[in-house]
Amino acid sequence: MRRSPSAEAGAASATRRTAVGGRSGIGRLVPRLPILGDLRLGRRLGWVIPMLIVLVAAIVVYNARAIAEQRGSALVVYTAARQRAFVERYTTDVLLKVDGFQADPEESAEDVREPVDVLLDGGSVRAPQGGGARVEIQPARDWRVRRKLEQDRRLIDALIRTGDQLQEGGRDDRSYETNVTRLRVLSAQLSSVSNDAVREITQQAEASISRLVRIEIALGLLGVLAALALGLLLRRAGAEQAAQFRSLVNNSSDLITVLTPDGTIAYQSPSVQRVLGRRAGALVGAALVDLVHPDDRHQVNAALTRLMEAPGATASFGCRLQHEDGSWRHVESICTNLADDPRVNGLVLNIRDVTEQAALRQSISDLLHNLARRSQGLVDRQLELIDELERNEVDPDRLDELFRMDHLATRMRRNVENLIVLSGVDQRRRWSESVPLRDVVEAAVAEVEDYSRVQVAGIHDLTLSGQAASDVAHLLAELVENATSFSSPTTRVEVSGGPAGNGYVLEIGDHGIGMSDTELAEANRRLAAPLAADNIAVSRMMGFHVVGRLAARHGIRVQLRPRWFGGITALVLLPTTLLGSAGEHPAMAPPVSAGVTVAPEPLLLANSTESRWQPRAHLPLRRQAAPAPDRGGDTDPAAEAGDPFG
Amino acid sequence: MSGGGTDEGGRTWSRHYRRPYTATGGRTRPAHDDLELETLVQTVTGIDEQLAGLGREQRSIAALCREGVSVAEISARLDLLLGVTRVIVGDMELQGVVVLHRPRATVADADLPPLELLERVLHGLRNIS
Secondary structure (H helix, E strand, O other): OOOHHHHHHHHHHHHHHHHHHHHHHHHHHHHOOOHHOOOOOOOOOHHHHHHHHHHHHHHHHHHHHHHHHHHHHHHHHHHHHHHHHHHHHHHHHHHHOOOOOOOOHHHHHHHHHHHHHHHHOOEEEEEOOOOEEEEEOOOOHHHHHHHHHHHHHHHHHHHHHHHHHHHHHHOOOHHHHHHHHHHHHHHHHHHHHHHHHHHHHHHHHHHHHHHHHHHHHHHHHHHHHHHHHHHHHHHHHHHHHHHHHHHHHHHOOEEEEEEEOOOEEEEOOOOHHHHHHOOOHHOOOOOOOHEEEEEHHHHHHHHHHHHHHOOOOOEEEEEEOOOOOOOOOEEEEEEEEEOOOOOOOOOEEEEEOOOHHHHHHHHHHHHHHHHHHHHHHHHHHHHHHHHHHHOOOOOHHHHHHHHHHHHHHHHHHHHHHHHHHOOOOOOOOOOOOOEHHHHEEEEEOOOOOOOOHHEEEOOOOEEEEEOOOOHHHHHHHHHHHHHHHHOOOOEEEEEEEEEEEEEEEEEEEOOOOOOOOOHHHHHHEEEEOOHHHHOOOOOHHHHOOOOOOOOOOOOOEEEEEEOOOOOOEEEEEEEEHEEEEEEOOOOOOOOOOOOOOOOOOOOHHHHHHOOOOOOOOOOOOOOHOOOOOOOOOOOOHHHHHOOOOO | OOOOOOOOOOOOOHHHHHHHHHOOOOOOOOOOOOOOOEEEEEEOOOHHHHHHHOOOOHHHHHHOOOEEEEEEHHHOOOOOOOHHHHHHHHHHHHHOOOOEEEEEEEEEEEOOOOOOHHHHHHHHHHHHH
């Protein structure tokens, strides 16, 4: 019986949950059943599940009760049957005692009474398994059984009375013979009545067992039906969900592609028809790279190979895929490695057609570039005009004004060139011959607002490729501008250089307050991986993007690092391929000083050789540093620093 | 003296990138307010070791002026602005790198030949060249 209360409680709590959670009926209960996972059933058929639960609970409860009941009836049969043996023993004990043998009819009399008393009134008997345990027996309920048992009890009373008389009288009593006969008769009667009682009880038990079996069969059938119904229901819900998912996949504008580890297409969603005009079936088994634009293949292969080595990882890349009609579609792909998932066992690519966005981006970039080109032409003409004016000017005051104009126009030219760089079009100025490195540095300094604070010293006699000279000048100008803007106007900014193992290093050091670790990390990240033009507008480190772009164009490496006494050093590594020796001088001729000689900082150099170009984890945005002085009142100097768009 | 050849538009590197204001740090007023164009500049002899600490323009001027060259000629030969040349030469004189031979104002204004005569001389000179 112990299981039934909990089973009932389970059923009850299930019902209660239905009531509590039933915002809109029984169907609400369904998603809460953990065995169903996230399967959602139709509300219409949701009632099947609670019904099944109630049914199963009922079967469990009924079984428990029936089993307990049958166990009791077996005990009853056993107890009743034992009584016959007790009666026999009592009769024998009495006769033996009277004949003078050792026997204890009193104890036997107790044994004879006990089964009947227990069967009629309830109580406990010694368990048939032995061991002294006692088992409760419920009073008999059936009236036929009770009648037999009461008859039994009356006869037992008579038997025991007769036994008592025999013991009192002994063998010599006159009524000895009569009493012995009577004892035997009563004993025989008792046996007969007990037999009847046992038969009644057995019949009762048999009847209830057969009833139980019938009910069990009925319940079992119901259970099977309910299970079948549930199965159908789940199948139908699963089919609906699958259909829904299939329709999602089929009608999505994104492509879903599963690649095997060797790069062939294992599954292709039908939406490929819409995006690439190809049939999904025809693509299965083909290699994805065959669809990729030849210029993008290397990059796609690299991305996929890298991803293949990291199960569970996600990567994204953009490329062009060929349409059936031969045109190229720009796509962005998000790729997840599910090689560890036995149901997928490959890479899952979510490919989105971004051709329109790419075209839009291109047109914005073209627009930017176009405007910048025109401005550049105008600024160049303006500078030529200023050159002419300066040439003929002898009055110091007027020349001073011209110089200011010249300087402003020079800085404007740099800003315009920033725009061209950011537009993504590689339209650098190319010079027919290589340019002395010192001239390049000087040109960079001339483009900076606070050029008079810049000291150039110790640049070796090298030349820079005419292809790269303008870009390097621009790159240096951005870094020097950054250094002057974020250091006190009373301090100097030093530009120096020195040979490195794989090129030549220019160092631009300032005495500013430096950058926080996070700012430094951010700036170095920008320098190492400049964003696309359309992302830069939101960035406040545009100057660093420009530097990053220019550096990437020529294989130059740029890194900012803090100086131990405050301020920042920008290190620019010019690769050997860009460099040449100037005239007769050997490649690394000793530096000829220009301007004021500034000894290079030995500590910094020593420091920087060990791990010069290892990107540091910490880097910065230099916006919070000391504002540059507003010298000419012409522009906001802070806005210009490394951030030409202000 | 500067490399680079020309760019696509035929400009030279120095024309494009060398800005005159950098040579003097933006100063336009010479140390000697009245430095005449005809002032002769001569580099002090035996000063070579001192040249190492000078800027590029200073070194060029020092190299050019071993024989004594006028300010105007320096400007033309080195392609420097006249105003810039005057500032640099003035600085160099103060540093003791060069000495200046300034024309003495020997003639009073009243003794100058009439303007008409000067113009005729100028005209004649133009005809010669």
